[in-house]
Amino acid sequence: MKALIFAAGLGERMRPLTNHTPKPLLAVAGKPLIAWHLERLAALGVDEVVINTSWLAGCFEPALGDGSHWGLRLHYRYEGNTPLETGGGMHNALPLLGEAPFIALNGDIWCDFDLARLPRQPHGLAHLVLVDNPTHHPAGDFRLDSEGLVHDEPALTFSGIGVYRPEFLHGWQQVIGAAPGSELTPPRFKLAPLLRAAMHQRRISGIHHHGRWTDVGTPQRLAELDQQLREAQAG
Template sequence: MKAMILAAGRGERLRPLTDTTPKPLLEAGGRPLIVRMIEQLVAAGMTDLVINLGYRGRQIQETLGGGDAWGARIVYSREPEAALDTGGGIFKALPHLSDPCLVVNGDVATDFPFAELPRNPRGLAHLVLVPNPPHHPGGDFALREGRVLPSGVSEPTYTFSGIGIYSHALFCHCRPGRFALAPLLRRGIAEGSVSGQLYRGFWSDIGTPERLKAWDRELKRRGGEP
């Protein structure tokens, strides 16, 4: 299975850090966020990677090159400076991706065991959900016996981790351009075509300077490893 790391966004909430450095190259524990994610994916056997580029994308490509330093093979999907949002970015990269493919947000910090993900889940998508963090107490979706459900049902609601496996069929009615992923997922969930799992280990989205500092402290506590 090929994996895609979403790295095209502007990182507005991380300003002023992102005024000169793209979010994926911000460091925690002495290494860029995206380098840590590449290392985790390679360790899980996912060496063919696609990275989308938008805001300050040249800096990312110059830093990572072809991925040889980490035993990876990186292909870049270039987008406009303003980027195509999550859905549009994945759709543009589909020609470079396996079916299904793993997609990970570039601002995720986690010790999730990627090697344990199902390689060929049924349906349109398979999502990793996590307990709701303090900044997102309402969550996104519910989970019942491995099936993702919309919020508002009797089961507890959890937060989408930004880690998902997607069938190309999820995008079958899409056209090139900027669009979000969430409406596609909600449509698939309404059709009963999205499976999922709950992960209770360490996870954080590095969306603010405070969370970046917290991840840095966590890495130092762990001796530098997620």
């Protein structure tokens, strides 16, 4: 199985920490955020990981190498000076991800979700991990019903962890329409409209993770996560 890690964001809310370090390379408990993902992916049996990059793209390979440290093979997919958003980033990475379902993770989150709980073959087009709403996002994103289907109604928060079939992106132009950036090569567009369109077709499943999850969107959240992980390691 292969995986994609979204690591192309500009990290603007994390300045000045991200002036010289891309957000996924910021360290918590002694190692970069993205390294926590790589460890868990390797433990799952993933063998290849695509990392999309933009801001400070040249920092990733010196920090992570070719992935052999984790028993992985890393591919760096540069998006240019302006990130392609999540949808465009996934579309740009598809040639490296192959034809089988793949895992996609936001590079700027930390979560103790057991990736082994993800289906290798989702019933629909994608399978999402949802979490309880954090204080900075109280309304949530989507609703999970008793059958395990995800709906476009705010209730829980999308964790940034999911499994996708490559077919999920088929016909993306019809969903995105003439949104700014969609006419570019490679195109720039968000993933959320495609997810919502597939939800209306009942083709997105999900799971509610009740454990720990942090969207590392501010220096304060980074510091709090670092302290929590260090305390957990100490005892």
